[in-house]
Amino acid sequence: MFCSVAVRPAAAQQAPTYRAPRLAGTQNPNLNGIWESVNTANWELESHSPGPSPLPALLGLYGAEPPGQGVVEGGKIPYQPWALAKKKENFEKRLTRPTSLQINETTGDPEAKCYLPGVPRATYMPYPFQIIQTPKQILMAYEFAAARRSIVMDHKPKALSDTWMGWSTGQWDGDTLVVDVTNQNDKTWFDRAGDFHSDALHVVERYTPIDAGHLMYEATMEDPKVFTRAWTIKMPLYRRIEQNAQVLEYRCVEFSEEFMYGHFIESSGK
């Protein structure tokens, strides 16, 4: 790919050799398209061996965990000691049925309930998402649970309260889209292994086009309540190039209700 050195901004420390086409009317790379990660990060961010399904007698291989190489720079997530124990407890209780509001709010993998995944988990769930980029705003629409989030580029919105997908502000660092995400609530997990955070989580993402078919994605997590330092994950995002590529509706609420509410109609034995 021929690069025009004269127009490349001087700011980038490690200038990419690929220069993506510009979005019409802007000097920014065009990130529009349908993208998807290809890894096992949603199972577990750290490297892992394969493991059985939660219900092997009933499901056989369905729901068994494949092996995977981790996406965490440095290998391990730097938990505070109490938090590492909490992660293990999360994993053990990942499929606890929410028999009360209190349990629903504190226990179990939210993915099993079709709850919104938060950032960055939404990026590496094994389903496509679409980037819709305009000059002043970027909208990301995820297939899972119709999650979406708006990244405002020209001002900083005031977070009126904590939300599941947080409040995102974006800016360009050369050809890298940098997204600052704050005010996520504490109810999402990073993966099915029980990796978690508090409501103090601050995420900074970087999306860099490296060739016509790939973005390099990095996300740095800071949460002084849970981790001893900031940590980063990194992975490529692959463009879905099928002629008919489309983000479909994966409205999973109706597939989660039996799990979530079935105990309300089972006899209470009273």
Place this chain on the structure above:
Amino acid sequence: MQTKSSSVAAGVGCFILLLSAVPAWAHHSFAAEYDSTKPIKLQGTVKKVEFINPHSWITIDVKRPDGSMETWEIEAGAPNAIFRRGLTKDAIPVGTEIVVNGFEAKAGNHRANGLDLTLPDGKRLSLASSSLEEKNK
């Protein structure tokens, strides 16, 4: 014979009636959860405020006449509806003493549909809740 003013009245009357026929598109009905024959007035301290859809929730600690403490959860309207009425995170921080008017939940589980709340300075704020469907049954 319909005079102009009576046709306006009919139009407006029908408009209001149709306006009231909201349930078709509205969120779940008041009656599914709450009891309009059980109005309640609660005075308590704000313990938690959840600005969430489809309904916001305000959790308060209430001291009962016999001295015991009870926790009540008050259902309010969608965040955008109550933000617009001045009910923001800053308006009722944890620890604020408020008085709430509402209707008890049928489940008898210390939940209520909130109609309004009064702040320590006497200001009363609507909780933009789902009572309209109840009125128009």
Place this chain on the structure above:
Amino acid sequence: MSHRFFARIAALAAIVALGILTEVPAAGQQAPAPAKKAAAAKPAPSRTPWGDPDLQGVYTFATTTPIERPKALGLKDHYTEEEIAALQKKADDAVQAEGKAPRTGDTGTYNNFWISSDKGRVTGRTSLITDPEDGRMPPFTERVQKIRAQWAAKDAARQVGKPPYVQEFFNSWEDHPIYTRCIARAMPRMFQSYNHGVQILQSPGYVVLDYESMHDVRIIPLDGSPHLDASIRQYNGDSRGHWEGNTLVVDLTNFSDNMEFPDHVPGGPQGNMHIVERFTRVDANTVNYQVTVDDPTTWTKPWTFILPWRSDDPSYQQPEDLFEYACHEGNFRMMEDTVSGTRSLKEAAQRERANTKQ
């Protein structure tokens, strides 16, 4: 806050909004795409840098106009200026009433502000529906009437008691409408008394509708590609768009059979619904949303409505004004109170019957 106060703010916001909107055309005018000659009466709408008509903005589709015309009005499709003023006054009075003390047992006085001022401006029409000419939805087919009667009977069987104390039993989550289960909103989107914000965004080859309610994003490809395979059904259907002059025309098919319209009755199979939407910018603050719904298995003839989407609501100016609608995530208490509540009531009734038998 009085409705008049909001009207002044709305006027100011309209001026500001116009200012914001004119930032985009600057880029468009520099684009190499050939500019259309302005029509004599109206200037051509601005264009995106890639040459598409610019429909972008943050809108609400709240309105005081009812979907169906009151029968008493017959074929009258517009109110007079005097009638509009009376309607406006009625809405203003309702807003003022909010400030007064509640009347005992009257739970309705509290919500007028919420409903009326959030409903936006009066369109001047007597109904959103413009065709059929009586401004009302055409009759349901016999098939659907039967289905609706069955569902009505099913719903009635779950109601115990008389107003004001009606107990509704929910034997499972499925007794709740799709709406209340936080699965989907009715299509097409018409009436909404809250969370009625929507943003239109455009990128090359797409128009995108980002709805506040149910956090639904409808991505409309403009590349002439065919609809999804018929075996893929979606609650919001499958959208395909193209431009006709300055109007975006969107064709929707592939609806899920579980869709409920207009209320808690699956029109069944709703999958036959075919919707054609037409979006046209009429001024700096308004996009007209015109929709024709066609389903000969459900309605005896097609019907059309026009609903203005307005960008001069002071509460809906920025993308972040569409507050995250994490509906399912916030729905646990409701399910617990209704479904678990029903089980408790039934068990209590059973115990009572057992006790009285002794």
